[in-house]
Amino acid sequence: MDAVISTDALTKRYGRARGIENVDLVVQKGDIFGFIGPNGAGKSTLIRTLLGLIRPSGGSAQVFGLDILKHKKEILRRIGYMPSEASYYPRMRVKDVLRLSAHLRRMDCSKEAQRLCDWFDLDMNRQVSALSFGNRKKVSIVAALQHNPTLLILDEPTSGLDPLIQRAFWDLVTQRNNEGTTIFLSSHVLSEVQHHCRHAAIIREGRIVVSDAVESLSRTTARRVTLRGVQELPTLPPGVLETHHSQNEVGVLYSGDMKALMNSLQKVPFTDITITEPELEEIFFHFYEKAGART
């Protein structure tokens, strides 16, 4: 596979403030890549650096094999970008915004724009200033998709969208991905990354903590072990990553030797036990806390 996005020690600092630090990332052609991190972790900074809106302080980045500083215009021609919060020019209707976006690309996207607006049930004659946050978000989705880009960059795409629109959005993104579009999205909603992305990277305080296939991240050796009918955490062999107590229940995230765990549990008077694969959310927090402990 070809890399659509590749960064090498990409760094962006705002004076003394941190943006992103030594980010090495590869997004392959045809992938749906999720970029996970809480607010302020550096997700938008990375995206804006890739788009040339801000200049990197160090390192380099390539999109479609082209340097982001030298070939910005060529790169942007093939990208559809949806910002986390879109602002538009005043006194414009939805169709004016979409036409302006198409004209800036020297294209006529009217048919596709109409199709996408119908898909999202978006009235093209409404003034954008009168639209709700969710509807403005729909406008930016249509603007990002109407020219059939080969790379879609979506910054927190589903925040502010109701569940029905979220479903319509993911159906459309999946359809585009099946047609060959590479998707790079940032999110702090772990479940949507787990359900829709093939690869993911976790960013913490501007640094990539881990980058792997979502399946591999989820297929960790760690297991969520829940014991019911137990009041206190029993003594367990090494490998306990995280624990939680609630009334009559103890849960641990365990990544040690399973046989040793079974042996030690024989002495514990639990009434019920479940051993499951952890959710991506738990893995995220695990990596997050691990990286936090290192710093």
Added chain:
Amino acid sequence: MTIFRREMRSSLRSVLLWGLSISAVVVIIMGLFPRVERRANLFTQMLSGLELLTMALGIDKLEYATPMGFYGMEAGNIISLGGALFAGITGISLLAKEEGRHTSEFLMSHPVSRFWVVTQKLMALVLQIVLLNLIFFGFAFVAFSLVARPINMQELLNLHLAMTMMMLQIGCMMFGISALLRRESPALGIGIPLMFYFFNVLLNLNTELKFLRYVTPHYYAEAGKIIGGSIPWHFVQVGGLTALVFLLVGYIRYLTKDLAI
């Protein structure tokens, strides 16, 4: 030329509003000329008592009782000041408003180079100032037709040409400054042109402040110098160079800056 067209479309109403309102004032004032002419002696006598004021406004050398002198005295000042304010406000906002209104993320994520964005916006600024001055020039004919006097075409052309160049200089300087800002600043857009106007007033009152001739573009656009004289081209050239320097700085800054989003 999408950005140019968009800027023109969104600013046309503003150009018309400024042009028509200032021109209306000019036409009304010129309508008073026949009365001034009938009482020329009284008027001259009255103004001779206001020597300091006429000097400050650079109109002491004008023949008030002639249509051209009266036009230069009244209309010249109103158009100069009004046009300079329009150029200042428009110039300072063209680039900065994209960042201030958070539309730069939408605009710059499209395949347009920053150089081309700046150039198209600059072209829109120049055309807006030229259109505004065409309105002023057109209404000058309306004003002169009211007083039913022949127009000294050369002097009228020179006066309007100099005022247009003055507004272009101010507009370009403000445009260059706009590239340094992260949001619109109407205070600068109004303050700097006003400062230039008052620099010229000071210059007229105190000849020791000669260096201000190179600072304020109002110096070469003053009716008192042009009517019965000529455009001081040397200062126009200096003004043009100053505008170019501001534009160059603006281009360099905008091409390399991190956009505020």
